Amino acid sequence: MKTATRKDEIIAAASSLFKEKGYSAVSMRDIAQEMGIKAASLYNHISGKQEILSTLVLFLAKEFTRGMHSVMISERSPLDKIRDIIELHIDITVNHSEALAALNNDWMHLEDQDLSDFVKMREDYEENFRTIVKEGIKAGDLKPRHPEVILFSILSTLRTLYLWYQKRGKLDVNILKKDMVAVLLKGIV
Template identity: 80%
Template structure:
């Protein structure tokens, strides 16, 4: 059984507030109040507001990076890799929907090393995805569109899934995967 540390509790509460108003609009006082303590007390558990943000974002970024590595290493067809990437996004969305808001909207408020590693991970992720799309086109499994247009349309949908997942009645994960794969790969007409 997992013990929740006070630091993890702070990060969780903060992620919910960041999702509503964004990193800069949430104060340490807001976070403390949501926990029923005073702002100064937070500093016994975390080094500062920046650490909350970087913990939140980098944890999820690492999950994406590891998930992509696993998919890349598999000996399957490009189109099946894309299928698995879609499922990876859905799994992470279901498990970390609050953190995804910060990852999408507040990553630019990271500082120094945290900012560099995030940007690096994101670029690597996109580059891996781009390569898979290109391989799919060359193998005749995808239509002859600009790879960039295909990459963008899939990725923009997956990246904003967290916004929609909560609004809808949190439908069954497996149904969601099936529908998303079908719509993103086969279109709507």
């Protein structure tokens, strides 16, 4: 557990502001004020506003990519893989709830290589998920519904979880996982 550098502190402060107002509505002066310093001082630690965003977003994108990869190479059933993906999202949400807003809402403000890297990772992630869903249907694990609707309903719930997790007073992670898996897989009626 290495100590947080000044750069990490800036990124954390920025995350919090991005979550409230979005990347474009947050100025370097806002971030500096949150840190108790002047805007120009930020440049002793980071190269610019864009670096804050890309550090934030690409870190999380890689986290999801890595998680999906280990699910893919596991020998578990399609249904269990979906359970694992749900838990992956919950784990990342619990550990990085501030930064997830930027991942979801501000990725389009990335530039050049960072943007195309991100889009690639996101597309691959969805494609892998889609494959698992299709395998689940073929194997009879899942009901024979349109894979796209299943994929969408699970993914949009998981992607917006960060919005609720904080508001509802940080529920216990294991209870959350249990409830979430139950509702998403078995429905409510």
